[in-house]
Amino acid sequence: MVVVGITGEIAAGKSRVTCELSQRLPIALIIDADRLAHQQLSDPDVVAALTRRFGPTILTNPAEFDPDAADRGSSPVASINRHALGRLVFDDPAARRDLETILHPPMKRWTIARLDELAAAWTPGSPPFWVLLDAPTLFEAGWDDLCDLTVAVRADQASRERRAAQRGWSAAELERRDRAQWSGDRKASAAEIVFDNSDLGSDPDTPSSQQAEAAWDHLAQTLLQRLPHPSEERATSP
């Protein structure tokens, strides 16, 4: 099993690159840290801890929140309003740290358990498989210690702004979230492989989609060349 951490700035195209790689590597599984965070946000203990810290304005239906529901083993009816929580944490480093203190440990535990499960399922002699860990804050959260290889996906500012706009984010919203993360340069210097995923199309004779496909092919080949010898396959953790 080879675990590849895929990180980069917002809207650099991490998820797209992860998906393209998964189609080019023989066997690849994706762990998406953003999705993992969203799943945690519906855990009753997490809902209770976040509401204690941030107050009921982060809930979709504050009136129905029962703070003792988790203790009784039932699910709180209320759920987290991600937009409201995002408004509180992206401008406030202390609030963000508190959110991460609540969310990151269960996210990392889940990931380690999943990696152990996958490593245990692999039998010597069978083809190697890849786990692509798509995590925007891979280095900031210290998840790179789970990875055999790290890739920083980069894209120029114009590409990122265009993509963010398609998501309904202004350049100011993009900048606000950017400030909550390491810069693209810092991520690139920490990663073993840097991949430029800017919008293409400068060559008038080649459609941009063909250029992008070729770039993704090349990245997959680079990863395949890094495949460890079978004897170096990672062992299941004790």
Ligand SMILES: CC(C)(COP(=O)(O)OP(=O)(O)OC[C@H]1O[C@@H](n2cnc3c(N)ncnc32)[C@H](O)[C@@H]1O)[C@@H](O)C(=O)NCCC(=O)NCCS
């Ligand atoms: C704050 C939350 C509720 C906002 O939800 P929302 O739906 O608006 O955004 P979404 O989750 O889709 O994230 C969009 C992007 O924001 C950036 N981002 C999210 N969390 C963080 C964070 N803690 N620090 C820096 N950037 C972050 C990432 O680049 C991410 O791709 C949510 O992002 C969250 O729970 N974050 C904490 C978990 C976390 O650290 N996730 C990053 C994965 S390692």
Ligand SMILES: Nc1ncnc2c1ncn2[C@@H]1O[C@H](COP(=O)(O)OP(=O)(O)OP(=O)(O)O)[C@@H](O)[C@H]1O
């Ligand atoms: N090389 C590319 N050419 C054109 N469009 C691209 C390219 N890479 C990604 N995109 C598009 O840009 C948008 C943002 O990409 P993606 O969601 O993969 O970014 P991300 O880095 O995972 O973002 P976030 O950190 O905010 O979750 C998507 O619509 C995606 O399809």
